[in-house]
Amino acid sequence: MNFVVTTAKIAGEINEENWGQVYDKDGNFIILQTKRTDLSATELGKEILTQLIDKIGAVEPRNLAGLKKIxxxxxxxxxxxxxxxSIIESEVLYVAGLHGGEVILKRGDKEVVIATGEESASGFIQKGDIILFSSLKFSEIIPGDAQKELLRKATIEEISENMAQVVIEKENSEGSAALIVHITDIQKISETIAEEVSPIIEEKAEDYSEVGGEEATPRSFSLPLHSPRQIFRKVRQYLFQEEFENEEENKSKKLLSKIALILLLVLFISIFFGVKKDQVPTKNDFSAKLELVQHKYDEATSLMDLNPIRARTVLSDARGTILELKKLYQKGDNGKILDDWLAKIMDKEGQAAKDYKLKDLSVFYDLNLLREGGQGKEIVLYKKKAMILDKSGIIYSLGMEDKKGEIIAGSSIxxxxxxxxxGGQGYILGSDGITQMDLGSKASKIAVKKDDAWGNISIMRSFGGNLYLVDNAKGSVWKYVSTESGFTERRSYLNPDVSPDLSPVSGMAIDGSLWLLSGEGTLKFTSGRPDQFSYKGLxxxxSSGGKIFTDDNSKSVYILDSKAGKVFVFDKDGTYQSAYxxxxxxxxxxxxxxxxxxxxxxxxxxxIYTVDIK
Structure with a gap:
């Protein structure tokens, strides 16, 4: 083992419902929080921890790929x-998580979150680093900013004592667990690489650059050198005065001046060639940087499925290193090596982004089969039955498995x-209000009369039998609740104190929460109130003017950007998944x-075209 650590453990109360514990030995670290299922949380936790200890001790390879297997x-x-x-292997810290938890690094006077939830990170440790691993419950009791504040204490003993005091005083601390690791010494095994590598590579590179920077590359200093003639002239002006006190003194001064001039010349020449030498990278520098690139490439490869966002960030760093080297090596063997690496990294970036470029999409259905000159305007779906609005106002139904299509309404609406x-009911917004149509019998009736309070109704969706209408002009989403006798009077879905700008909204989807697509992004509401949602990794x-789809049968959110010719896929937390x-x-x-x-x-x-989900 080429490092020395001091550790401190913190754990809350333990009961049958929640259990938290940590493990550290030989550079292997585990932070686990469990809950009751069929057995008590304590029994389950001990059993799972025992298995994890065996697996992490024997894991191969000892890097992120190995942790991902576990x-x-x-x-x-x-x-x-x-x-x-987490493991420490050859001075490199590897961290990977599942479901929750947080990892904070303290280096010098800076504290940075390097991994949270299911994020991962890796990079070289430094002497004096303090790493705080915490379970989800611990992070709830002591949030990230409070953890950083407590980490500013002078010693690991003070840090652990203060954190333990907070946990002890907190009710319902069951399941909270934390491990503090202090790197007290490191015996270097690879000086060259250690000088070149990023101290810790992590998802928030911009924040982390304040701690150690993305690359600790040795700097080449450019001195403001003048020509030798200019330097000699300045030296002579200083050393050889035109006024003499006497001839003997002058001879003595001349001798000393000549000696001084020779020494200055030697100094100048050594500085000049030393600077030139520093400005030309050595073979070892080149090899060390390529080794760093290989390290980043391997890390990104291991993260492709576990954390594609992190993989793209690491690959971007690797590509930046190659581009910097290409400024120095454009030709020869080194230039070819760099070109090959650049192509390799860019190919891997495309895989990590899962940005699929498709050609010749398959045609699933042609509306001309139902009506010559048919032009679709809108398509909606319930389970595997679609309803399509033609630009002419005609309505079609279409089975999305059997491809059985028919015209269900014409100029009558x-x-x-x-x-x-x-269900088996279609709803059509027209001049007289909302018409309800039985898709089997084609029988129809006015379900909701036209309301003078409506402004500009652009979108209508149904969920749980209820109807939701986006009114761009009034800045509201109207809701009509389904009852045995029909629909209730209009009411606002949004709470009275919620008044978003809905004028640019172009799409709506409902899965229990209500999703609105506007030019500013995607707005999510739950029970009439704003719900946190933002794109991550995009x-x-x-572009504005697109469409959005999700439902209670979907795990993802799909956004159509018709201007760019793309469909973007996100999970319901906003994390980018892929694009077609x-x-x-x-x-x-x-x-x-x-x-x-x-x-x-x-x-x-x-x-109607189809795209296979990959």
């Missing part, structure tokens, strides 16, 4: 509330502008998704 095995254990695994579907801007781009998607007006079939359906003019 986490994959633990992924489906419902007893685990949070789990963080005046100025049809929006549709939705629930490297491009989504094709020429056929440009100008599309609608999309629905059936995840069971692994299909995205895109409506554009007369055709």
């Amino acid at each position: 986490l994959d095995e633990a992924l489906n254990l419902p007893e685990i509330i949070s789990l963080t695994l 005046k100025n049809a502008s929006a549709i939705t579907i629930h 490297t491009e801007t989504i 781009g094709a020429d056929e998607i440009k100008g599309a007006s609608g999309l629905v998704v059936i995840e069971d079939l692994k299909k995205i359906f895109i409506l554009k003019n007369s055709k």
Whole structure:
């Protein structure tokens, strides 16, 4: 073992419902929080911890890929509330988590979160580093900012005592666990690489740069050198005065001056060539940087499935290193090596981004089969039954498995502008209000009369049998609740103190929460109140005027950017998953998704195209 650590453990109360514990030995660290299922949390926790200790002690390879193998095995254990695994191998700290927990690094006078939840991180440790691993419950009792404040104490003993006091005084501390690791000494095994590598590579690189920087590359200083003639002239002006006190003194001064001049010349020459030498990287420098690039490439490869956002960040760092080297090595063997590396990294970046460029999308259905000249405007879905609004106002139904289509309404509904579907009922917004149509018998009736309070109703959706209408002009979402006798009077879905700008909203989806797509991004509301949602890991801007789809059968949120010709896929926490781009998607007006079939359906003019979900 080439490092020395001092550790301190903190744990809250233990009961049958919640249990938390930590483990540290030989550079292996485990922070586990469990809950009761069939057995007590304590029994389950001890059993799981014992298995984890065996696995982490024998894990191969000893890096993020190895930790991922263990986490994959633990992924489906419902007893685990949070789990963080970490190892130190050859001066490199590897961290990976599951479900919750947090890892904070203190280096010097800076404290930075290097991993939280299911994020991972890796990088070289330094003497004096303090690393705080905490379970999800511990982070709830002492949030991240409070943890950072407590880490500013002078010693690990003071830190642990203060944190333990907070946990002890807190009611319901069961499940809280934390481990403080202080790197007290390191015996260097690779000086060259250690000088070149980022101290800790982590997702928030901008924040971390304040602690150690992204790359601790030796600097080459450029001195403001003048020509030798200019320097000699200045030296002579200083050393050889034109006024002499006497000849003997002058001879003595001349001798001393000549000696001084020679020494200055020697100094100048050594500085000049020393600077030139520093400005030209050595073979060892080049090899060390390539070793760093290889390290980042391997880390990114191991993170491709576990944390694609982190993988893209690491690959971007590696590409930056190669581009810097290319400024110095453009030709020769080194230049070719760098070109090969750049192509390799960019290919891997494409894989990490999961940005699929598609050609010749399959046509699922052509509306001309139902009506010559058919032009779709909007498509909605209930389970595996779709309803389509034609630009002419005609309404179609279409089975998304059997492809059975038919016209269900024509000119009888005046100025049809929006549709939705629930169960065997279709709903059409027209001049007279909302018409309800039985998709089997085609019988129809006015379900909601036109309301003078409406402004500009642009979108209508149904969930749980209730109807929701986006009113762009009034800045409201109107809700009509379904009852045995019909629909209730209009009411606002949004709470009275909630008044977002809905004028740019172009899409709506409902899965229990209500999702609105606007030019500013995606707005999420739950029970009439704003719910936190933002894009994470998205490297491009989504155009305004698109469509959004999700439902209670979908795990993801899908956004159609018809201007860019792309469909973006996010999980419901906002984390970017993938993107599908094709020429056929440009100008599309609608999309629905059936995840069971692994299909995205895109409506554009007369055709419905399909994209296979990868």
